[in-house]
Amino acid sequence: MTEAVVEPQSSRTRLSLPVFRSDFMADAHEASADQRLQTAMDNSVTKRDMGRKTTLAELPDPNALRELAGQIKRHTLDHLDYYLELLEANVKKQGGQVHFAVDSRQANQLIVEIAKRTGSKLVVKSKSMVSEETELNEALTEAGIEPLETDLGEFILQVDHDHPTHLVMPVVHKNAADIGHIFERYFKTDFTDDAQVLAEMARVHLRHRFNEADLGVSGVNFAVAETGSIVVCCNEGNGRMCVSRPRIHVALMGMEKLIPALDDLPIFLKLLARSASGQSLTQYSSIVSGPRRPGEVDGPEEFHLIIMDNGRSRILAGEYRDTLRCIRCGACLNSCPIYRKVGGRTYGSVYPGPIGALLTPLFNGLEQHKHLPHASSLCGACFEACPVKIDIPKFLIMLRGDQVKAHITPWTERTIFKLWTVGLRFGWTYRLSQIAQRIGMRLLKDKQGWIKNLPPPVNGWTKQRDFPAPAKEDFRTVYKRYRQNQKPSVRR
Ligand code: SF4
Numbered sequence: 211m212t213e214a215v216v217e218p219q220s221s222r223t224r225l226s227l228p229v230f231r232s233d234f235m236a237d238a239h240e241a242s243a244d245q246r247l248q249t250a251m252d253n254s255v256t257k258r259d260m261g262r263k264t265t266l267a268e269l270p271d272p273n274a275l276r277e278l279a280g281q282i283k284r285h286t287l288d289h290l291d292y293y294l295e296l297l298e299a300n301v302k303k304q305g306g307q308v309h310f311a312v313d314s315r316q317a318n319q320l321i322v323e324i325a326k327r328t329g330s331k332l333v334v335k336s337k338s339m340v341s342e343e344t345e346l347n348e349a350l351t352e353a354g355i356e357p358l359e360t361d362l363g364e365f366i367l368q369v370d371h372d373h374p375t376h377l378v379m380p381v382v383h384k385n386a387a388d389i390g391h392i393f394e395r396y397f398k399t400d401f402t403d404d405a406q407v408l409a410e411m412a413r414v415h416l417r418h419r420f421n422e423a424d425l426g427v428s429g430v431n432f433a434v435a436e437t438g439s440i441v442v443c444c445n446e447g448n449g450r451m452c453v454s455r456p457r458i459h460v461a462l463m464g465m466e467k468l469i470p471a472l473d474d475l476p477i478f479l480k481l482l483a484r485s486a487s488g489q490s491l492t493q494y495s496s497i498v499s500g501p502r503r504p505g506e507v508d509g510p511e512e513f514h515l516i517i518m519d520n521g522r523s524r525i526l527a528g529e530y531r532d533t534l535r536c537i538r539c540g541a542c543l544n545s546c547p548i549y550r551k552v553g554g555r556t557y558g559s560v561y562p563g564p565i566g567a568l569l570t571p572l573f574n575g576l577e578q579h580k581h582l583p584h585a586s587s588l589c590g591a592c593f594e595a596c597p598v599k600i601d602i603p604k605f606l607i608m609l610r611g612d613q614v615k616a617h618i619t620p621w622t623e624r625t626i627f628k629l630w631t632v633g634l635r636f637g638w639t640y641r642l643s644q645i646a647q648r649i650g651m652r653l654l655k656d657k658q659g660w661i662k663n664l665p666p667p668v669n670g671w672t673k674q675r676d677f678p679a680p681a682k683e684d685f686r687t688v689y690k691r692y693r694q695n696q697k698p699s700v701r702r
Pocket residue numbers: 377485535536537538539540541542543565592595596597598599600
């Protein structure tokens with residue numbers, strides 16, 4: 211396998227992923243002090259994490275199933291050229307059309323051209339992270355075509371000109387009162403924070419608009435190479451409406467979303483629903499195989515599948531290939547103590563959380579996202595949660611290594627790590643550095659024995675937290691004395 215160091219952004223011409231915000235440290239500081247955000251995280255994210263654990267435990271051997279899913283994805287990625295050709299051939303056999311897009315701009319162009327050729331004025335969209343990646347709504351609007359998000363969370367964000375902050379729960383950062391104010395402005399109605407009333411308002415509005423739409427855009431949860439089918443999973447039924455009600459259906463997928471055969475699908479459906487939302491199965495899992503055939507009562511007249519690269523083949527060719535196994539379930543976000551504290555907006559990208567901290571620099575380059583590989587405590591919760599067993603902590607450490615190789619880290623950090631290396635190399639330097647650290651830190655303690663303000667360049671440690679000063683005596687000294695005191699009793 212080729213060794214690929216992630217290139218600094220300056221050496222590349224354009225970003226693959228849109229960047230919404232870029233000051234991770236300032237945004238993290240603000241978000242961690244935001245009580246409303248913390249409550250929203252506790253109410254939704256933590257509950258989903260508990261739900262995942264409970265429903266996975268219902269399976270006879272969840273760990274073996276995760277292992278199998280990971281192996282299937284790895285096998286597919288190792289033979290991606292073969293499976294892509296198989297998928298293309300089978301979609302065409304089913305009467306669909308296949309387009310390959312090298313980047314997000316080309317993917318958007320293809321959709322705009324299809325919309326223009328078919329005289330489509332209104333495009334209804336089901337939830338699709340890849341269309342967030344391409345900024346499809348902006349491209350359609352520029353071309354004079356109206357995009358309409360039909361997933362409730364995405365619809366709220368669209369009318370509020372906001373971005374998703376979670377892969378599965380895009381509006382997790384807003385509470386019912388926030389949504390009440392958004393709908394009050396948009397629908398010009400009285401304020402309410404009754405969730406049921408708000409959902410009904412959106413449902414009635416969207417149901418009416420579905421009937422006017424000419425073109426439906428969906429994402430693809432899985433594309434089955436063997437049958438040329440795509441699978442769209444959703445809980446609100448809007449996905450099924452988008453793929454069956456309009457005259458034209460365009461499915462947009464990243465090229466890694468393949469699975470080899472229909473027999474593999476139940477494995478992924480079981481894991482996706484449990485990992486994403488703690489459900490045994492997503493409410494609606496639609497398997498779409500081409501356009502409407504003669505004699506069928508519903509379905510589109512045309513079916514187009516757009517398979518997008520947008521930087522994926524570069525990742526596929528390097529040592530980060532396994533990151534492309536991701537099925538975008540969001541479980542790593544729900545389990546991550548950092549995501550729970552800082553929320554999704556802080557990551558500044560369409561892909562937040564632990565997997566976003568990996569994918570965003572891999573797509574866009576490290577220079578632009580220096581802080582993301584460090585936005586992790588490396589506790590391993592994301593690895594434990596991941597249904598396809600992506601070793602996110604390992605890859606984050608590799609990215610940190612790439613930063614050092616690319617000289618992106620500040621000189622202060624490089625000097626500290628050099629000193630640390632010397633300290634760890636010999637027993638006597640290790641002991642000496644321990645003594646120096648203990649003396650130095652004890653000088654910084656307050657009257658209660660706590661360290662609350664470290665000096666630069668390590669002052670970042672105490673911006674959000676404090677910690678107790680080290681004890682007067684180190685462990686070695688205490689242990690040595692203990693052993694000496696024990697000797698007579700041992701002899702006896
Ligand atoms: S990395 Fe794993 S846990 Fe995270 S979104 Fe992807 S599949 Fe889900």
